[in-house]
Amino acid sequence: MEHRYGMVALVGKPNVGKSTLLNHMVGQKVAITSNKKQTTRRRLLGIVTRPEFQVAFVDTPGIHEPHTRLGKAMVESARGSLADLDLVVYVVNASQKPDEDERRIARTIRESGYGGSSGKLILCMNKMDLLKAEFVVQHVEAYRDLLGVGDEDYMLTTATKGDNVEKLLSMLVARLPEGPPAWDEDALTDQSSRFMAAEFVREKVMQRTKQEVPYATGVLVDDWIEEPGGRVKINATIVVERVGQRAILIGKKGAMLKTIGTEARLDIERLLERPVYLELFVKVREDWRQNPTALREMEYME
Ligand SMILES: Nc1nc2c(ncn2[C@@H]2O[C@H](COP(=O)(O)OP(=O)(O)O)[C@@H](O)[C@H]2O)c(=O)[nH]1
Numbered sequence: 414m415e416h417r418y419g420m421v422a423l424v425g426k427p428n429v430g431k432s433t434l435l436n437h438m439v440g441q442k443v444a445i446t447s448n449k450k451q452t453t454r455r456r457l458l459g460i461v462t463r464p465e466f467q468v469a470f471v472d473t474p475g476i477h478e479p480h481t482r483l484g485k486a487m488v489e490s491a492r493g494s495l496a497d498l499d500l501v502v503y504v505v506n507a508s509q510k511p512d513e514d515e516r517r518i519a520r521t522i523r524e525s526g527y528g529g530s531s532g533k534l535i536l537c538m539n540k541m542d543l544l545k546a547e548f549v550v551q552h553v554e555a556y557r558d559l560l561g562v563g564d565e566d567y568m569l570t571t572a573t574k575g576d577n578v579e580k581l582l583s584m585l586v587a588r589l590p591e592g593p594p595a596w597d598e599d600a601l602t603d604q605s606s607r608f609m610a611a612e613f614v615r616e617k618v619m620q621r622t623k624q625e626v627p628y629a630t631g632v633l634v635d636d637w638i639e640e641p642g643g644r645v646k647i648n649a650t651i652v653v654e655r656v657g658q659r660a661i662l663i664g665k666k667g668a669m670l671k672t673i674g675t676e677a678r679l680d681i682e683r684l685l686e687r688p689v690y691l692e693l694f695v696k697v698r699e700d701w702r703q704n705p706t707a708l709r710e711m712e713y714m715e
């Protein structure tokens with residue numbers, strides 16, 4: 414069999430499980446996830462390499478109506494990643510019927526030339542575990558109609574458990590063109606370790622805090638020192654917009670910051686396969702999400 418290679422985008426509403434799916438296919442955490450919307454802030458690649466194929470997945474921020482400059486940059490990044498793809502995997506929450514947002518995104522996909530008849534669209538109905546048996550047929554038909562995808566072009570998955578994820582992968586690989594790999598066989602992502610370390614810290618904030626705090630948080634790595642013994646010392650600043658948010662992140666006697674730091678450190682150690690010393694600071698920068706300089710520093714905008 415010839416070797417196949419392709420670029421495949423994961424698109425859909427925020428919070429449907431795109432990044433969770435990606436991590437499962439890559440076999441390592443390359444994208445952060447949480448139960449909050451808009452966890453993924455810019456497009457990233459997750460690369461899956463097997464002897465017979467290589468797939469470069471483009472994970473995108475969910476397409477939504479933006480209210481801040483950050484939101485605008487995120488949606489532009491999601492829409493912009495619809496160019497030059499071999500395949501689009503449209504991910505939905507199978508337990509919910511298509512809504513107005515879904516119809517809008519479906520239109521964007523068709524207008525970009527990836528409609529059902531193009532043969533370049535696969536429907537992934539994720540969160541199958543939350544889909545009640547009596548709604549399966551109804552929801553499958555509603556989404557298939559919306560996108561015009563054929564009998565063989567959709568898959569029900571549970572990304573958190575990995576159910577059907579390997580089947581989804583085979584389904585899409587079969588539709589990729591023949592071609593040599595484009596990335597090193599051990600490459601998992603196009604993100605720098607520095608950016609990923611910042612992301613792992615932000616993930617813990619997304620997972621541990623509520624209301625405005627997760628959305629108002631950005632993370633910057635200030636120092637990255639490779640110590641002689643092999644340990645990496647990382648200083649990072651968590652940036653928030655208000656003094657009250659800073660207090661929440663620090664927590665009683667620093668408890669929250671300590672939890673975030675410990676959890677993030679473990680993830681960074683797994684990534685680097687080296688011991689890490691992580692020191693976190695929290696800084697207030699008013700309305701940073703509206704500030705192009707801040708957005709560039711945090712690498713959310715070019
Ligand atoms: N029950 C259930 N939850 C899921 C599934 N896939 C993802 N999730 C959860 O849904 C939330 C959003 O996932 P995420 O991958 O960040 O969504 P994204 O915004 O589309 O990238 C997280 O809390 C995930 O753990 C699934 O198949 N079943």
Ligand SMILES: [Mg+2]
Nearest residue numbers: 431432452453
């Ligand atoms: Mg995501």
